[in-house]
Amino acid sequence: MPSTAKHVVFDVVGTCVSFDAFYSRIDATIGDKLRQQTITPKNFGFTWQTVAEIEFTFLSISERYKQYKDVLRSMFYRTLWLSGVSDPRSFATDNERERCIEGYSLLELRTGCAEAIRTLRDGGFNVWCFTTGDLTRVRGYFQRSGVDMPLENFVSCDTKGIAKPALAAYRSVLQQFPAEDQKWFAAAHMWDVSAAVKVGFTGAYCTVYEKEPCQELFDEKIAVMADTLPEMAEGIVKASKL
Structure with missing residues (x-):
């Protein structure tokens, strides 16, 4: 050729x-609380990133492109809700969300x-x-x-x-x-x-x-x-x- x-x-x-470092950071930050809801940190992390990827893609397709990191941040509480947490904003804080997101930089x-x-x-x-x-x-x-x-x-x-x-x-x-x-x-x-x-x-x-x-x-x-x-x-x- x-x-x-x-x-x-x-x-x-x-x-x-x-994605191991991302899942580990989620575990260290809110892992105990997740397990009390019968949610594993890895499953939550995978669900969160997948929900964010879907929204990221759909926004791009509809000519409203946003950076992935901003979409990931926005999808945090929604993903907790979709994972079965009845009151996501009392379950976790913005500070905990940011600490979880920092895990993406540690991959x-x-x-x-x-x-x-x-x-x-x-x-x-x-x-x-x-x-x-x-x-x-x-x-x-x-x-x-x-x-x-x-x-x-x-x-x-x-x-x-x-x-x-x-x-x-x-x-x-x-x-x-x-x-x-x-x-x-x-x-x-x-x-x-x-x-x-x-x-x-x-x-x-x-x-x-x-x-x-x-x-x-x-x-x-x-x-x-x-x-x-x-x-x-x-x-x-x-x-x-x-």
């Missing part, structure tokens, strides 16, 4: 980093992420990151882990005001690269990588987050699938030489 350059664009949150790179990036760079790839998060927070995940990721290699949905998985969001990144270059998109969300493939990226998927790819829902062909980030990186390098 001849090309002048090779690029791989990574999703970050959920793919390169895990850490997944095991094997640094190795995967090194493998790709050694294989001749330029590594990029495409995120719905704000660039300062997201770049901080790499900086704290000692992984060099230049600021110019980050792209945020905030820049264009269009959220993934709108196809226009992926096209805005794809169009940055010359037509003759190899252009890969790597993610641990099947909805994410399959949408990128739909606009012209070659796709790579890792099961580290979702476990079940649920491929019956997606028509797009994914070129590389693996259970760990290093295995996915090795698969991308190998496939790029065919």
Whole structure:
């Protein structure tokens, strides 16, 4: 597959980093109170981020884009209500909400992420990151882990005001690269990588987050699938030489 350059664009949150630190902060802040309601901190955290992602996406689709962190903040009490807490504003305080949100800034790179990036760079790839998060927070995940990721290699949905998985969001990144270059998109969300493939990226998927790819829902062909980030990186390098 001849090309002048090779690029791989990574999703970050959920793919390169895990949510463990977010769930741990929720546990430390309101975990005991949640358990009294038969709600686990991890389940609340997952529900909260999912509710926020839905609202974030719907606002973007209806041309009222808001930054994800602001949507997450707004959805806190609603998510408590939807989780079964009868009086959310007496259950938790704004200060507790902010302490929970701080957990998002404490996320850490997944095991094997640094190795995967090194493998790709050694294989001749330029590594990029495409995120719905704000660039300062997201770049901080790499900086704290000692992984060099230049600021110019980050792209945020905030820049264009269009959220993934709108196809226009992926096209805005794809169009940055010359037509003759190899252009890969790597993610641990099947909805994410399959949408990128739909606009012209070659796709790579890792099961580290979702476990079940649920491929019956997606028509797009994914070129590389693996259970760990290093295995996915090795698969991308190998496939790029065919």
